[in-house]
Amino acid sequence: MATASNASTPRAVATLQTIRLHVDDNVVIARRQLISGTRLDEEGVLLSGMIPTGHKLAVRDIAIGEPVRRYGQIIGFASQAIRTGQHVHVHNLAMGSFDRDAAAVACLDAKPIVPAEQPARFMGIVRADGRVATRNYIGILTSVNCSATVARAIADQFRRDVRPQALADYPNIDGVVALTHGAGCAVDADGEGLRVLRRTLAGYALHPNFAAVLVIGLGCETNQIAGWIEAQGLQPSTTLQTFTIQESGGTALAVQRGVDAVRGLLPDANRVERQPVAASHLMVGLQCGGSDSYSGMTANPALGAAMDRLVRHGGTAILSETPEIYGAEHLLTRRAQSRVVAGKLLDRIRWWERYCERMGADMNNNPSAGNKAGGLTTILEKSLGAVAKGGSSNLVDVVEYAQPVPAGGLVFMDTPGYDPVSATGQVAGGANLICFTTGRGSAYGCAPAPSMKLATNTALWQRQCADMDINCGGIVDGEVSVDAMGEQIFRQILRIASGEKTKSELHGYGQNEFVPWQLGAIT
Structure with missing residues (x-):
């Protein structure tokens, strides 16, 4: 039985041709399409077969049944022997059970939040009862x-x-x-x-x-x-x-x-008139859709860095999409502020396992055709990238779908992975702004909360910039750090909360994306 690594937060090391995310990884990521016979000097590897942009390749031989590691974490197991330099994808990588020690590691990484010295502010709308709005x-x-x-x-x-x-x-x-x-x-x-x-x-x-x-x-x-x-x-x-x-x-x-x-x-x-208010009034719902292999390397960790800033300023970040943290739940329980909070998260994971079994479904069905075309394989790989949106702050609470979210800190809301359903629950819980990362180019907006779109790669930004608010592709291009991009995202959040329109608002998205979660029998 394999055990998940407790490695520190991965840091991408970009070279001309590939990206290595962790020293223990036995795969690296192609920065561009690579052809058979290409030599990767940085890894000492000769490619055997074409590797699409954003896809994985083996940097050493991987035996059948052996764990495949990305981010220093297990993303699946070799379903057939994989030779050095070969493409690693759905044809030779499969799910498998292993101990992630999610309960045993609870609270190990929880740490006190250091408040920001100078609280950030935005121009908000203050209702008669004191609640603060970002839109009217x-x-x-x-x-x-x-x-x-x-x-x-x-x-x-x-x-x-x-x-x-x-x-x-x-x-x-x-x-x-x-x-x-x-x-x-x-x-x-x-x-x-x-x-x-x-x-x-x-x-x-x-x-x-x-x-x-x-x-x-x-x-x-x-x-x-x-x-x-x-x-x-x-x-x-x-x-x-x-x-x-x-x-x-x-x-x-x-x-x-x-x-x-x-x-x-x-x-x-x-x-109404907008007036300066503290960033502690912001409650941001975190979404990723149309994910690709770059999501977990660029936009998601950068959004996580922005959320760490928001939390230090007293605001609230809502991480959701329970099927899309499956396999990475141990990374969240490690920073739960109490074992009660960790237990609530694991209870929701177990509910989803029973739900899928009852419905004849598989948690690994979550990666879509677009996710796979973008280089993702198993739900484990997708989840390890998705959970990065939550940054490194303590997990302070877990709530069920559409329940009111307590203010302050990182909160997990149990929702499906389907973005409109998930974001609907977040807004019902109080989110007054949505941040949505995408690598394939999701078309999404949300009313009454503005939705800010973050592109994971520069090619998407160039192709679909009329739909995107920020390009995070500069991270993998070597032009900007994750932390610097997090600061840029945080400042953009403040501007949007102050009334600046997002691209999805300009396109008129929002009314058709209200999709409450339908549970139970229809008779």
Whole structure:
């Protein structure tokens, strides 16, 4: 039985042709496409076969069943004998069980947080109750899929791209958005699925980035609005209004009722002014999608460096996507601030193992076709790169999907790896900004929280810069350090939180990316 290494944080050493991430690694990464017969002087290796950009190659013979190491950690086992200089990928690398000692190493690396000497600030919107927003939207939520059409029809009346004059008198309002979903009925009225949906909707209804919210139902659904209000301890008010299509007299009258309601909310919603506030009010959801082999070497560790800064300034970082930390959970339990926190994380890992077994799925199914084309193989390799987004701060708590996130420090929220579902849970938990790394070029945005996109490589940046906010490819190009890029990302976060638009906002992303996690049987 192999045991995971407890090596320190890997540091990339870039040469002309390859990248070595750790002295113990038996593979290195190709910086560009390499052809058979190429000699790697830095490793003393002669290539046998073509190696695509970002893919792995063996720097010594690896016997069948022997661990393959990247980042100084096990990413899988040789499914056939691998010779020095050969391509290492899905054809000769497979999953295998091994002891990661996640419980045994709990809290070993936890350390006191040293607060920043000069607290950072951004220009935020302070609500009457003291909550701080990074954006100022009016939201339209639905209790059930059946009211989605009405909700969208109402929001469409205020779209700046279709009706430029609709909000011309309200420059301080970022928009009117309809966030619809495909659930809310034909579910157990007392089941987990409805509880999670209601918790998610409540998190959005109370989100500080919404100046006001309308909640629209059909009227006969399982997810009754009155029941939702009671279950979540909400109070209807001028800024949380509800109605149903059936009680309004049908579709047309419900649309008109909603349009009138929004028009009545606009003047008050527009009466906001940004003011300097501490960065401790920032709660950043961390996402990676369309990952490639560079994700764990550039954008993810750089984002982690930015989050370490945020935590030192009193802010909150939310790491999620439980299937995408699978195999790297020991790196998080090592810096859990208590064994209770470590145990909560391992409980969620075990839940996912049982869930996949019950559904006839495999945790190693998570790497997508695009991930593999970008050089990733097993979920172990993907997870070791993904967990770098969390930086090196202590893990202070673990919460379930869409639960309110406690402020201050690195918190883990249990979510699926599917980005829209995961980010929806983070925003419901309180995230007022999303940072999203991508190596393949994911198309994603989020309302009401702005989503900042980080490219993992320069080729992607050059090809798709209209969708990306920052290029982290300079790290592997040897132009900038991970720490310096982390500082750049942190400063960009402050600017975006202050109102600077992200590329996804300029493209109009956000309304279709609201995807609550659907759990339980549909009957």
